[in-house]
Amino acid sequence: MNNDIPLSWFLYFSAASFAIGLTGVLLRRNAVAVLMAIEIMLNAANVNLVAFWRYGTPAAGSGPMPGVILALLVITVAAAEVAVGLGLILLCYRRWRAVDVDRYDTLSG
Amino acid sequence: MARFLFLAIAALGLLAALGTVLARDLVRAGLHLVAFFFCVACLFVVLEAEFLAAAQVLIYIGAVAILLMFGIMLTRNAAGGEADLSGGWRVPAILAGLAVFAALAFGINNTVSPAGAGPWARVVERPALEPADAAWKAERSRAIDDMPRVVGEQFMTRYALAFELAGLLLTAALVGAVALAREDEAADSVAEPEPGAEARPPVATSPRPSTTTAP
Numbered sequence: 001m002n003n004d005i006p007l008s009w010f011l012y013f014s015a016a017s018f019a020i021g022l023t024g025v026l027l028r029r030n031a032v033a034v035l036m037a038i039e040i041m042l043n044a045a046n047v048n049l050v051a052f053w054r055y056g057t058p059a060a061g062s063g064p065m066p067g068v069i070l071a072l073l074v075i076t077v078a079a080a081e082v083a084v085g086l087g088l089i090l091l092c093y094r095r096w097r098a099v100d101v102d103r104y105d106t107l108s109g
Numbered sequence: 110m111a112r113f114l115f116l117a118i119a120a121l122g123l124l125a126a127l128g129t130v131l132a133r134d135l136v137r138a139g140l141h142l143v144a145f146f147f148c149v150a151c152l153f154v155v156l157e158a159e160f161l162a163a164a165q166v167l168i169y170i171g172a173v174a175i176l177l178m179f180g181i182m183l184t185r186n187a188a189g190g191e192a193d194l195s196g197g198w199r200v201p202a203i204l205a206g207l208a209v210f211a212a213l214a215f216g217i218n219n220t221v222s223p224a225g226a227g228p229w230a231r232v233v234e235r236p237a238l239e240p241a242d243a244a245w246k247a248e249r250s251r252a253i254d255d256m257p258r259v260v261g262e263q264f265m266t267r268y269a270l271a272f273e274l275a276g277l278l279l280t281a282a283l284v285g286a287v288a289l290a291r292e293d294e295a296a297d298s299v300a301e302p303e304p305g306a307e308a309r310p311p312v313a314t315s316p317r318p319s320t321t322t323a324p
Contacts, residue, residue: 021130024130
């Protein structure tokens with residue numbers, strides 16, 4: 001009888017929060033809220049990466065912490081994405097005076 | 110005890126994620142997002158990656174959430190009724206979320222893992238590191254006990270190229286964000302096309318007339 005947490009619990013948490021984030025991306029109209037939902041999805045992927053790193057046995061020559069390094073790079077990319085995304089949202093807000101993603105329909109014929 | 114802790118953290122995290130997605134008030138959604146980030150940091154601690162938890166708190170809660178708050182404050186909708194959920198797409202969006210969760214649960218419970226390892230659901234405990242009989246066990250226990258140092262070493266040796274690329278990406282993204290969000294005459298000049306750009310004669314096979322008119 002071991003009391004350790006099964007790997008699948010982390011995977012279920014991650015899958016559930018990814019599904020919630022995807023629903024948020026599809027459900028929200030506010031562009032900032034869509035960015036927030038994307039952040040939820042990226043965090044779910046990070047939990048998965050770290051859980052697989054801790055529960056798996058590594059392949060030969062893969063270094064001590066590939067999952068952690070990949071999670072750190074994902075955090076970096078997420079920070080860059082939020083900066084650029086908010087810049088774009090501010091630009092669109094200045095032009096249309098709205099942050100609803102379904103108002104940005106200038107390109108749709 | 111560990112299981113109880115995990116269940117509490119995971120329940121709080123999922124509630125916070127739901128609150129982020131469903132809250133009408135955007136500031137409240139942002140605060141729920143902070144709670145979700147903190148729960149993910151707690152999960153990193155449970156997974157023995159404390160440095161990553163610290164980085165999560167510093168970068169996500171300290172930088173990303175605050176940046177999102179500024180974004181919320183700066184972009185109030187002029188016409189009220191802000192932060193509406195999109196009405197007609199509610200059922201398809203929820204269906205898509207449920208379908209993705211079902212697909213992921215299928216992947217967790219069935220054999221999709223590599224090289225005959227069986228389904229992931231059969232992994233019930235993390236590999237013990239205590240008798241350090243293999244090289245990777247000693248490596249990993251050093252990585253867990255001394256994570257910041259090992260992360261630095263790895264970034265300087267094995268992942269040097271990725272480290273440089275991440276630095277380049279951050280520099281380009283932040284400079285680009287400042288250039289995008291700068292408030293001056295550059296925002297007006299990109300709206301109108303260049304005067305000499307449409308000098309080509311119109312092609313006869315074009316199906317529809319050009320509707321873009323220079324202001």
